[in-house]
Amino acid sequence: MAREWGLSFRTFGYLVLVAFIMVFTFGLLWHNSHRFQWVSSVNILCSNLQLQNNYEDIQKDIKIQRLFDEDPSSEVNVKFPRMVYPKPLAVGPPSRTDVIVMTPWFAPIIWESTFSINILNEYFKERNIIIGLTAFAIKKYVVFTEKFLKTAEEYFMVGHKVNYYIFTDRPKDVPNLPLKEGRKLHIIEVRNYAQWQEVSMRRMEMINNYTKTKFIKEADYLVCVDIDMQFSDHVGVEILSDVFGTLHPAFFGASRDSFTYERRSESLAYIPPDEGDFYYAGGFFGGTPQEVYRLTKACHEAMMEDKKKGIEAVWHDESYLNKYFVYHKPTKILSPEYLWDNGMGSLPILKKKRFLAVPKNHAAIRSNDRK
Numbered sequence: 001m002a003r004e005w006g007l008s009f010r011t012f013g014y015l016v017l018v019a020f021i022m023v024f025t026f027g028l029l030w031h032n033s034h035r036f037q038w039v040s041s042v043n044i045l046c047s048n049l050q051l052q053n054n055y056e057d058i059q060k061d062i063k064i065q066r067l068f069d070e071d072p073s074s075e076v077n078v079k080f081p082r083m084v085y086p087k088p089l090a091v092g093p094p095s096r097t098d099v100i101v102m103t104p105w106f107a108p109i110i111w112e113s114t115f116s117i118n119i120l121n122e123y124f125k126e127r128n129i130i131i132g133l134t135a136f137a138i139k140k141y142v143v144f145t146e147k148f149l150k151t152a153e154e155y156f157m158v159g160h161k162v163n164y165y166i167f168t169d170r171p172k173d174v175p176n177l178p179l180k181e182g183r184k185l186h187i188i189e190v191r192n193y194a195q196w197q198e199v200s201m202r203r204m205e206m207i208n209n210y211t212k213t214k215f216i217k218e219a220d221y222l223v224c225v226d227i228d229m230q231f232s233d234h235v236g237v238e239i240l241s242d243v244f245g246t247l248h249p250a251f252f253g254a255s256r257d258s259f260t261y262e263r264r265s266e267s268l269a270y271i272p273p274d275e276g277d278f279y280y281a282g283g284f285f286g287g288t289p290q291e292v293y294r295l296t297k298a299c300h301e302a303m304m305e306d307k308k309k310g311i312e313a314v315w316h317d318e319s320y321l322n323k324y325f326v327y328h329k330p331t332k333i334l335s336p337e338y339l340w341d342n343g344m345g346s347l348p349i350l351k352k353k354r355f356l357a358v359p360k361n362h363a364a365i366r367s368n369d370r371k
């Protein structure tokens with residue numbers, strides 16, 4: 001046959017050899033690509049990604065795998081996670097150019113696409129933390145607990161251990177919902193107060209008392225929120241820090257002189273016109289039990305001092321919280337994504353609405369009659 005094509009036996013021999021080597025090489029490559037399938041898939045992912053700090057787009061492509069966990073034949077006991085994602089940029093366009101993502105005291109301000117939840121989850125998962133979520137359901141506000149808890153199950157700290165602490169004067173009216181593994185409901189029975197201002201303000205005292213006797217033993221972080229709210233998108237470990245506050249949705253773009261800080265110098269909540277960084281919301285703060293203890297103690301004691309003098313700050317507990325944060329800077333700040341009211345509409349900078357006010361009939365929910 002070689003003769004018919006005008007090839008010498010020698011050339012034909014070479015061709016056969018080359019063909020054999022090629023088949024062998026491709027066979028080996030094909031075999032390897034199947035043995036280490038995660039490597040090839042990761043390579044494909046990486047080559048498709050523009051190397052940007054836009055974590056929003058890469059979120060779904062990130063793979064953090066425990067290399068040896070998944071290989072039963074491995075005899076290696078040391079377990080190193082693989083952390084596969086595009087390299088963060090040290091120099092180059094920032095992930096957000098429309099908002100400030102860092103305070104002058106180097107506390108991050110948490111906006112969508114500034115963090116990678118997979119990296120953060122890996123970090124907090126390794127520490128096996130427990131997060132305590134506190135909320136008050138006093139009097140008629142108990143009606144908000146069901147939606148609050150149901151949506152928290154869906155969006156709040158999914159995959160982590162959570163203790164719900166519901167403070168209420170109506171424990172029987174708190175629904176007993178099925179909770180996911182690692183999540184527990186603690187109903188804390190407390191007294192009510194006749195005046196609504198006091199209901200709101202006494203939260204500081206009650207959180208303070210229970211932090212000292214209970215939370216400090218049961219939780220690594222506390223998240224203290226309003227209950228007339230629903231979770232509507234991811235709220236996870238990216239919020240956790242020693243002590244954190246949230247930008248109030250009505251004031252994050254406002255000037256200092258339009259903040260509704262307490263402006264009467266007789267009150268301990270007084271903030272002089274040339275001080276203050278942001279206007280923080282009373283309905284979402286937290287931190288470690290130690291820091292929450294300090295914060296709630298300071299706020300409660302200031303309220304009690306003012307009460308003796310017959311003065312109460314203009315926005316109650318929120319005013320004292322704002323005062324505290326002027327002199328004890330939060331170590332992390334949550335953007336209004338974490339506390340939004342649809343009454344405020346939508347904005348281009350607001351990529352996510354994670355925790356939303358539930359519309360309420362103010363007159364009906366706040367009246368003193370029992371139904």
Ligand code: 5GW
Nearest residue numbers: 135136137138139140141196199200226227228366
């Ligand atoms: C009742 C009437 C007027 C204002 C507050 C209340 C009230 C508040 C109440 O009867 N029961 C109660 O548990 N609260 C707690 O205080 C809830 O956790 C509530 O989310 C929080 C703050 O009060 P809000 O939500 O009415 O305040 P805004 O500023 O969010 O409207």
Ligand code: MN
Nearest residue numbers: 226227228283
């Ligand atoms: Mn509220």
